[in-house]
Amino acid sequence: MSGLDGRWLATFVPVAVLLALWHVAVVTSGSLIFPTPWQVVVGLVDLARQGLLLKHVVASLFRVTYGYLLAAALAIPVGMLMGRFATAHALLNPLVQGLRPISPIAWIPLAILWFGVGDLSPIFLIFLSSFFPMVVGTAAGVMTIDRKLIRAASNFEFTGFQLFRSVVLPAALPQIVTGMRIGLGVAWLVVVAAEMIAVNSGLGYLIIDSRNAGNRYDLVVAGMVAIGVIGFLLDTLMRKLERLDEVRWRYET
Amino acid sequence: MRPKIEVRGIAKTFPTRSGPLPVLDGISFSVADGEFVAVIGPSGCGKSTLLGVLAGFERPDRGEVRVDGEPVREPKRTGIYIFQQPALFPWLDLEGNLVFGLNGASPEERRRLVAHYIALVGLEGFEHTFPHQLSGGMQQRAELARVLMVKPEILYMDEPFGSLDALTRLRMRAELLRILSRERHTVLLVTHDVEEALHLADRVLVLSPRPARIQTVVDVTLPRPRQLSSPDLLALKASLLKELGVAESTGDAS
Numbered sequence: 001m002s003g004l005d006g007r008w009l010a011t012f013v014p015v016a017v018l019l020a021l022w023h024v025a026v027v028t029s030g031s032l033i034f035p036t037p038w039q040v041v042v043g044l045v046d047l048a049r050q051g052l053l054l055k056h057v058v059a060s061l062f063r064v065t066y067g068y069l070l071a072a073a074l075a076i077p078v079g080m081l082m083g084r085f086a087t088a089h090a091l092l093n094p095l096v097q098g099l100r101p102i103s104p105i106a107w108i109p110l111a112i113l114w115f116g117v118g119d120l121s122p123i124f125l126i127f128l129s130s131f132f133p134m135v136v137g138t139a140a141g142v143m144t145i146d147r148k149l150i151r152a153a154s155n156f157e158f159t160g161f162q163l164f165r166s167v168v169l170p171a172a173l174p175q176i177v178t179g180m181r182i183g184l185g186v187a188w189l190v191v192v193a194a195e196m197i198a199v200n201s202g203l204g205y206l207i208i209d210s211r212n213a214g215n216r217y218d219l220v221v222a223g224m225v226a227i228g229v230i231g232f233l234l235d236t237l238m239r240k241l242e243r244l245d246e247v248r249w250r251y252e253t
Numbered sequence: 254m255r256p257k258i259e260v261r262g263i264a265k266t267f268p269t270r271s272g273p274l275p276v277l278d279g280i281s282f283s284v285a286d287g288e289f290v291a292v293i294g295p296s297g298c299g300k301s302t303l304l305g306v307l308a309g310f311e312r313p314d315r316g317e318v319r320v321d322g323e324p325v326r327e328p329k330r331t332g333i334y335i336f337q338q339p340a341l342f343p344w345l346d347l348e349g350n351l352v353f354g355l356n357g358a359s360p361e362e363r364r365r366l367v368a369h370y371i372a373l374v375g376l377e378g379f380e381h382t383f384p385h386q387l388s389g390g391m392q393q394r395a396e397l398a399r400v401l402m403v404k405p406e407i408l409y410m411d412e413p414f415g416s417l418d419a420l421t422r423l424r425m426r427a428e429l430l431r432i433l434s435r436e437r438h439t440v441l442l443v444t445h446d447v448e449e450a451l452h453l454a455d456r457v458l459v460l461s462p463r464p465a466r467i468q469t470v471v472d473v474t475l476p477r478p479r480q481l482s483s484p485d486l487l488a489l490k491a492s493l494l495k496e497l498g499v500a501e502s503t504g505d506a507s
Contacts, residue, residue, distance in 0.1 A: 151310060152340040155328045156354035156403065166353070170344045249343040252385050 035218035040225060043218035052206070057226060059201035060191050063119060067126025068187045075134035075183070076176060082135070083142020084168065096135055104129040104190045108197055122194035122202070129190040130183030137179020141172030174242070174250035181238035188231045203227050255322060256283035257439045258407065262316035263306055265299075266464075276302050277313070278464035289433070289440040291450035294460030294468075295497060300443040301411050303465065307441060308334045308409045320407065330354060332407035333400045337415045339392040341384040347371070347395050348380040354403040370398040373432060390421035394428065401436065410442045414449070426452055430478070447493045451486055452479055459496050469496050 019037045026036045035043065047053040081088040082096075104125045111121040145168060153167045195204025203223050210219035241247065265277040276299040284290050294300050305311040307318050309328040318325040320332060328334070333354075341350045351367050352358075358366065371377055374394040384392055393413060400408065414422040426449060433440070444450055450457045451473055459469040471493060475485055 146340070148336050148338065148340040149342060151328070151334065152336075152342075153353075154310075155308070155330065155333050157328070157330045167342070170342070173344070246344055249383060249385060252383075 033215050033217050035221055039218040040221045043216070043222040044225065047206075047219065047222060053226065056201060056203050056206045056223075057230065059199075059205075060195065060203045061230070063122045063195075063202065064126055064184075064187050064191050066119075067123040067191075068130050068184060070123070071127045071131040071183060071187075072134055072180060075131045075179075076138050079135040079138025079176075079179070080142050080164075080168070080172070082139040083145075083172065084164075089139070089143075093139075096132065100132040100136070104186075105193050108194065111194075112198055117198050119199065121198040122191055125190050125194040126187045130187040133182040133186060134176070134179040137182065138172065138176045141175025141179070142168060144175070145171040170246065174247045177238075177241050177247050181235065181242065184234055184238055185231070188227075188234055192227055203230075254285070257286040257288070257321065258284040258307065258441075259319045259322075260307065260316070261319075263303065263313045263318065264315040264464075265302060265306065265311070265313050275464035277306070278466050279316070280460075280465065280467055281316075282458060282467060282470070284439060284441065287437050287439055289442070289453060289455045291442045291444055291454035291457045292460060293444055293447060293450050293457060293493070293497070294465060295462050296445055298460050298463050299465040300445075300460060303460075304334070304409050304411050304441060304443050308332055310334065330403050331405055332409060333403065333405040334409040335396060335400055335411065335413045337412040339384070339389075339396040341392055341395055341399070343384050346381045346383050347376065347387075350384070350395060351399050351402050354399060366402055370402050373401070373435075374398040374428065388421075390417050390425060393417065393425060397429070397432070401432070404436075405438065407439045407441065410440060412444055413442070415444070415446075422449075429453065447490050447497070448481060451475075451489055451493070452481060457493065459493065 023036050023038075026034055044053065078092065082092050083089070107125055107128055108121075111124050115121040115124055149167055149171060150163070153163055158166055191202065192204035192207070195202035196208040199205055200209075203226055207220050207223040210216040210223065242251075260283065261281050263277050263280045264275070266273045266275045268274075280303060282290075292300050292303065302311065306313050307325070309318075309325045309332070312326075320329075325332075341347075342353065345353065348367055351370060352363050355363060355366070367380065371380060374397055376391060376394060376398065379387065379391070379395075384395070387395065397413075414425045417425060430453065440453075442450070442453060454473055457471040457473060458467055459471065460466070461468040471489065473489065475483070475489075479486060
């Protein structure tokens, strides 16, 4: 058995066992509303046929993209300032550490108060959720730069922006990318929750609406499957970023 | 002739939790252009601090350092500091590291310089290798090449071979001597290895335990290339070890 076959088998067997147990459990319990795996597949196909799946996926991805990019645009520069300047760190770190443990879900009432019902509320929540991992990762990346690299560059008379661009940024990049990966993961978790409350599209809305409008648990689980698959694809994309030459050096000894 | 480096009354104290810690206490000496001066002393005596002050990375509390008559205020590319652990940029390959310090050179000039210095340190074929793929000795040679690329007048070497194994250390010394025989540099070498100092230097400054003062200056007039086993060198080594308070029978000072 080759290594590749082994890996496929290792992925396939637990999934198959889970699906089988699921099916047996539904059938033996005689549940009328909880779907079997096959009913979920049928539900997914239905959603896809009606164009609803694509519509909700695009709606969710659109919100994540906006909120996440806004967060990255602010978190990376702020994290760099915090990592580079002790004063910035002293001023901002208590705020970051104080706000970070508050679940973005807890912000939902405030988001609705400030931004009303519509796209802005979930975008704000996604912004919040992905901002903190990125700011913390970036600050840590800059703070842990090997001092002798900075010294070596300043010995070659690198200062200011040149030092920043040639040493600080590339040295911190691996941890910035890790922060971005975690941030995207959290953003994807939060968009679903946000969409259950403030809007009428997106995968979160699909799930809550399928339940409310007639206990369509086949569509609830279909929505969950879609969330899982897309989340996995996003993470795979970010992992690819971690394999770039500019980033990989950090993970090799 | 004006000395290349003049050190006048350098003193430095570090604040610590248990109170101020005087590290350097009135150090004065000068170094002629092209001279190779080794600084030895017991570990923790402030050798590296002294070198950091000379290179402009740290400011002394008192005294001043002049290079070519100009007071040193910040690190300059005319005097490059070489660390015990190579400070190559891990995200750049060797070529990228070598050209890092160059500015304003044309692409052809860069290529020529890279080829020249890669060959000088014996790393041909490793231009596109990343630092983590090289051994410690190869990294230190690459570091040396990167430093030489900018044609510094002074090399500040802080136990540059300290982290290498004994055999590689010997080879690196030979390489350094070979390179210096082709390109004249003023060198300040901090080391705790008496033999290394005697092998390489024209003059050895012996520092006292902290706070460091200059305890003794030894001119090494032995002809080059030096034989580590020559009676004259061994006699000098014995007297230096005695100066450092180490009797030779209790082991070597390295």
